[in-house]
Amino acid sequence: MQKKLFITLALIVSIIFSFSVCFAAEDVLKDAGNTVRDAVNNAENAVEGAMNNAGDAIEDSTEKAENTMENAGNSMERAGNTVERDMNNATSSTTNRNNDTYTATRTSTNGSATFMGMNATAWTWLILGIAAIAIIAVVWYYSAQITSENNHSRRD
Numbered sequence: 001m002q003k004k005l006f007i008t009l010a011l012i013v014s015i016i017f018s019f020s021v022c023f024a025a026e027d028v029l030k031d032a033g034n035t036v037r038d039a040v041n042n043a044e045n046a047v048e049g050a051m052n053n054a055g056d057a058i059e060d061s062t063e064k065a066e067n068t069m070e071n072a073g074n075s076m077e078r079a080g081n082t083v084e085r086d087m088n089n090a091t092s093s094t095t096n097r098n099n100d101t102y103t104a105t106r107t108s109t110n111g112s113a114t115f116m117g118m119n120a121t122a123w124t125w126l127i128l129g130i131a132a133i134a135i136i137a138v139v140w141y142y143s144a145q146i147t148s149e150n151n152h153s154r155r156d
Helices: 002-018 026-098 120-155
Strands: none
Touching: none
């Protein structure tokens, strides 16, 4: 049993010492540094490319929106010109057809209309006076009622 253990241990030690890999060697550190530097540069290039693509997409979108708005403005201007032309045509044809013979008759009241001998202002003041008297009467009635209830409660 000891012999097997000794042979296994000797075999493991000989395998370990048969390879000489040193992680602190200069070439390995340079390779690792170059690998990290390349990875950072690749990431930087990828981000820069993505930002350029996004910027181009935004610029294209704004140009398309600008063109759309300009086209809409031109369409509205054309529609306004069409409406203006049609209104001018309609006005000129109406003016030519009527020959200035149209006269308007005044339909509003001139303030002399009365009901029971009083105009609208007198009726307004009469209604406001009656409403004020009614409000004062209601307040006086409830005030007297509360005073009466207080007097009755003192006698009991």
